[in-house]
Amino acid sequence: MSTARPEGHESGRIVVTGLGLVTPVGHDRVSTWNALLAGVDGIGEVESFDTSRHSSHRGGEVKGFDPVGRFRKLDPMELGRASQLAVFAAREAVEDAGLETAGYPSHRLGVAMGTTSGEPGQVEDMDDRWLAGELDRMGAFARLYPSHVIAGHVAAELEIEGVVTMLPAACAAGNYAVGFAVDALRTGRADAMLAGGADAFSRITYTGFARLGAIAPEICQPFDRGRQGMMPGEAGAVLVLERERDARRRGAEIYAVVTGYGLSCDAHHMTAAHPEGDGAVRAMKQALRFAGLAADQISYVSAHGTGTPTNDRLETKAVRTVFGDRRLPVSSIKSMIGHTMGAASAVESAVCCLAVSQNRVPPTIHYEEPDPECDLDCVPNEAREIPVNAAMNNAYAFGGNNASVIFTKLNGSAR
Amino acid sequence: MTAGRRRVVVTGAGAISPIENGEVGLEGLWSALAAGRDAFLPIAELQFDRDAEADRLQRATAAGVRFDPRDHLEGNYRPIDRTGQLAIVAAQRALAEAGWTAERRTVQEVGLVLGTMFGSLHTISAFDRRGVEAGPKYVKPLDFANSVINAAAGQAAIWLGLRGPNSTVTGGCVAGLQALAQACELIRSGRSDALLAGGADELAFESFFAFQHAGLLGSADLPRPFDARRDGFVPGEGAAILMLEAEDSATRRGGTTLGILAGHGTAFDPSRGTDRGSLASALTRAVGAALEDAGPSVPIDAVSSGASGLPTGDAAEAAALEQVLNSSSGTTPVTAVKSLLGESLGAAGAFQALVALGIIAGRELPGVAGWHQADPDIPALDLAATPRAIPARRVLLTSVSFDGFACAVVLDRPGDQETPT
Numbered sequence: 097m098s099t100a101r102p103e104g105h106e107s108g109r110i111v112v113t114g115l116g117l118v119t120p121v122g123h124d125r126v127s128t129w130n131a132l133l134a135g136v137d138g139i140g141e142v143e144s145f146d147t148s149r150h151s152s153h154r155g156g157e158v159k160g161f162d163p164v165g166r167f168r169k170l171d172p173m174e175l176g177r178a179s180q181l182a183v184f185a186a187r188e189a190v191e192d193a194g195l196e197t198a199g200y201p202s203h204r205l206g207v208a209m210g211t212t213s214g215e216p217g218q219v220e221d222m223d224d225r226w227l228a229g230e231l232d233r234m235g236a237f238a239r240l241y242p243s244h245v246i247a248g249h250v251a252a253e254l255e256i257e258g259v260v261t262m263l264p265a266a267c268a269a270g271n272y273a274v275g276f277a278v279d280a281l282r283t284g285r286a287d288a289m290l291a292g293g294a295d296a297f298s299r300i301t302y303t304g305f306a307r308l309g310a311i312a313p314e315i316c317q318p319f320d321r322g323r324q325g326m327m328p329g330e331a332g333a334v335l336v337l338e339r340e341r342d343a344r345r346r347g348a349e350i351y352a353v354v355t356g357y358g359l360s361c362d363a364h365h366m367t368a369a370h371p372e373g374d375g376a377v378r379a380m381k382q383a384l385r386f387a388g389l390a391a392d393q394i395s396y397v398s399a400h401g402t403g404t405p406t407n408d409r410l411e412t413k414a415v416r417t418v419f420g421d422r423r424l425p426v427s428s429i430k431s432m433i434g435h436t437m438g439a440a441s442a443v444e445s446a447v448c449c450l451a452v453s454q455n456r457v458p459p460t461i462h463y464e465e466p467d468p469e470c471d472l473d474c475v476p477n478e479a480r481e482i483p484v485n486a487a488m489n490n491a492y493a494f495g496g497n498n499a500s501v502i503f504t505k506l507n508g509s510a511r
Numbered sequence: 512m513t514a515g516r517r518r519v520v521v522t523g524a525g526a527i528s529p530i531e532n533g534e535v536g537l538e539g540l541w542s543a544l545a546a547g548r549d550a551f552l553p554i555a556e557l558q559f560d561r562d563a564e565a566d567r568l569q570r571a572t573a574a575g576v577r578f579d580p581r582d583h584l585e586g587n588y589r590p591i592d593r594t595g596q597l598a599i600v601a602a603q604r605a606l607a608e609a610g611w612t613a614e615r616r617t618v619q620e621v622g623l624v625l626g627t628m629f630g631s632l633h634t635i636s637a638f639d640r641r642g643v644e645a646g647p648k649y650v651k652p653l654d655f656a657n658s659v660i661n662a663a664a665g666q667a668a669i670w671l672g673l674r675g676p677n678s679t680v681t682g683g684c685v686a687g688l689q690a691l692a693q694a695c696e697l698i699r700s701g702r703s704d705a706l707l708a709g710g711a712d713e714l715a716f717e718s719f720f721a722f723q724h725a726g727l728l729g730s731a732d733l734p735r736p737f738d739a740r741r742d743g744f745v746p747g748e749g750a751a752i753l754m755l756e757a758e759d760s761a762t763r764r765g766g767t768t769l770g771i772l773a774g775h776g777t778a779f780d781p782s783r784g785t786d787r788g789s790l791a792s793a794l795t796r797a798v799g800a801a802l803e804d805a806g807p808s809v810p811i812d813a814v815s816s817g818a819s820g821l822p823t824g825d826a827a828e829a830a831a832l833e834q835v836l837n838s839s840s841g842t843t844p845v846t847a848v849k850s851l852l853g854e855s856l857g858a859a860g861a862f863q864a865l866v867a868l869g870i871i872a873g874r875e876l877p878g879v880a881g882w883h884q885a886d887p888d889i890p891a892l893d894l895a896a897t898p899r900a901i902p903a904r905r906v907l908l909t910s911v912s913f914d915g916f917a918c919a920v921v922l923d924r925p926g927d928q929e930t931p932t
Binding site: 149150202203206207211212213214216219220222223224226227231232234236237238239241242243244245248251252255256257258259260261262263264265266272276279282283285299300303304305306307308359360361362363364365366367374375378382386493494495496497 | 564590622632635636640642643644646648650651655656659660662671672676678680681697699722724776778779781783792915916
């Protein structure tokens, strides 16, 4: 870790003023949040491709999704599904923040998006044509596939001309995007940033996790003794971030303050976490250090909590290393929406913002039997109303990429 | 520039490129570029993953790295695909050049910010086709691990023990410059003291054919950046990585400063690269932000451009450069390394940076080999087909992607202390 002291807060705090969500349990932030608090299970039979040759058949798809109404400039039907989900969530976040009437020039607005797989549907279409001997009909692949088009499509649809970047840090990517946005605002490179993540349900992703033996047969049960694996999912999630003084000046409602983030790398294994949770611990500690908070000031942890036997055991170890014996609430919404890949930590960042502003934390559903190796208060099965002054969002990814972000209450005046 | 901010310095760099010819160090690369050695070979002579469909490729040449991983990687490199292998070779060369031993890395964390356009599209597509053809139970788990876009950065972290921040940046052909920019911010903010930053992409049938299908490839054997007859780029591959450090930390460990990453800027063109003027405006904004970041008092002595031979992209670069250079210092020499290396996608920006490091180290500015006929429809730049001696204190790096991303980076010569503003 760097020996340098974190830069001060001379540019003021960075706050979240808008949220947009499209998830397996809701097509907007309100319905998603209400469903998560109600413990709704968004997992169902996979409909987007044929799973008959797989040994599992369930996942977290966004069903009944119709992007058309949200698009004003681009034609959604010409874009890949991850871009559709991203733009759909971005439009909601921008409207929620009232960004279009905020008076920021377009070149002072930016976008940072995360993803695991970009637009894998484009590769699947190409491969289907290839195998059918019709590779010459591959369409606009070069303009629709490369992952950065997700951020590009969000920016183009919303006529954003500033700092636009794509951070494919796999399943920690949403947190990377939030961290990037914080720095872009803190250094004055932008006046408002859209930060989030998007991933589409994909044959490639599903096949890969199935081959690793990681997919649960029916339900996702993070931290439960009988947990049998993760559940692939899809989502789009976008947060609007601004400097606090700008948000206050224009009278924007503020969900939460982004007080710190931390990044680390396990440098251990591509698909398995470090046996001592080393990287996860360092990311949490760096986030606390930059936030200027002690571990006992954190009220709630949004866990990575995939539901695989290994992740949840090692994550418990890492959380206990940082938080000691204190039993703070640590829940996983992946029990309800599955693992939405590059969108996951963006959805969970939005959930942390809502938890901080509403003093409610979502549960871990399907929790039946405690696991001594996952000795955490995982908020079993029922949402809880508690004071949430500070929420930490943890995300861990293929490649050993770890990212933690901390959201805090705005002096009790959050909405 | 902001007073009191940590300064970010370059203390080493490494690359593996198509012009590699036994000389692995920076001096070898610089002299090969100055000699105008290009990398273009008939595609039948190149070893890249082209499956059984290579006869669909219409271009005669490309720039591929002649590369046997056994010569470069001690250990079991088989779980790592070509993009990852290239990234690791460039990273270990950068570490060696900077004097960052494995032992030192266990004491002080080093991170990695890697730009890439595709990661490995070949790995992803091959994995998917096997799953469809043979059945999902017959795919290789290792291929799935490599199918995520950040796989190369993750593999490099494991191979080299890089425990610091690890980030992957896409953005098409500007990804390499954006990686330098993100690394710069992670160091300035105190999140890291030492980061490898650059880019890597592989030549593969899938991307090659996709570019061909999209009409992005040029018809000539060699690339023609800024030339009147340019009609597309020539595919390339490789990896280039810089060792970036906080100046205070680099000084403490006794590192040598090759250059200063003085500033960067990023912007987006909402026309997604379809409108030349709009794309030029985006690059102009990116350069403006980079110069403001670096402190505008130092004149730009040379430009290491990302021009590749694409009609709109090169025109936008020329228009943006005319605008920013006219308000700077009259006639400024411009070079375009893709004329020698081809379009190495996510690695390209880092190769542009290696060229800039050579210029500020007093090496010749490489010529734009394929540039023969000025294009009357774009602003005139100070271009030359052959190398020139250009004393340079500050070099500007510019790049646009064909779909609207724009980035600029400013590299300064060490030892020239800028006047505080």
